[in-house]
Amino acid sequence: MFGVLVTSHGPLCKALVETGEMIAGVMENVEYISLDEKGVDVYSCQLKEKLDKMAEKYEGVIILCDLKGGTPFNECLKIALTEEYNSAIIAGVNLPVYLETVHCSIHFSKDFEELFENLKETTKETIEFLSFKKEE
């Protein structure tokens, strides 16, 4: 099983996990960490601690970040590139991506590439664009 860590600017990560619980129940392999007004240094320390613990417990950690290029993403990338354990990063998380990732993390923990392929396939149709232009 993979661990899943959700991280964001502010409370989005907490809300995603709590909203996810409403739909899919409590997931034991999920944790979250938010970058708040305490700043980057505090965040970075807590992140490292959490990832170290999760890496010990699971075969690897999938990190879900809110925004590519945002500080949480940059800090996660730094740790992923320097630490020895297995990790994967997905940026731009939303509820469907979160739910699907958690599902995959439990049901098949082979390699990350396979998981990514599966995620791409299952999440690409989860955003719908509908417009309703009414005639004058």
Place this chain on the structure above:
Amino acid sequence: MPITFVRIDDRVIHGQVVARWSRFRPCDGILVVDDKIAHDPLQKKIFINAAPAGVKVGVFTVKESVERIKKAAESKRNYFIIVKSPVTLKNLLEQGADFGPDINVGPLSARSDTKTVAKNVSITEEEKKAFDYLFENGKNIQFQLIPDEQPISWSKIKANY
């Protein structure tokens, strides 16, 4: 006007740049100018990966940047320049780089030898002198974290030091 934005920001490329500034000013590429990052493969990789969608990031030393900025200014693409400190812009200016008249200042975090002069902006004596140098050389320096905020000029910020 190929250099469309010059920013001092000690977090370099992060949410404010990716989600806001690069959507408010034309941006095809970001030149990160910083000797330390340019010599650190890990940091370099992180900021190259932090690029907003459709934007390329290059990391260069001050010395390399003089020529790079000239090339960028002559190209058809629109470039942002991001540095971590006003001292870097002072060095660029002294070495003859032409990055235009406007400078935006984003977050500069508090360190042991800094004074806080604005929301999320703390500067050292050396950085204060560098801002003065840039100001004396005709630069329009505005402190503004995100486009939605009102900019505050260096002359006003300076009074808080």
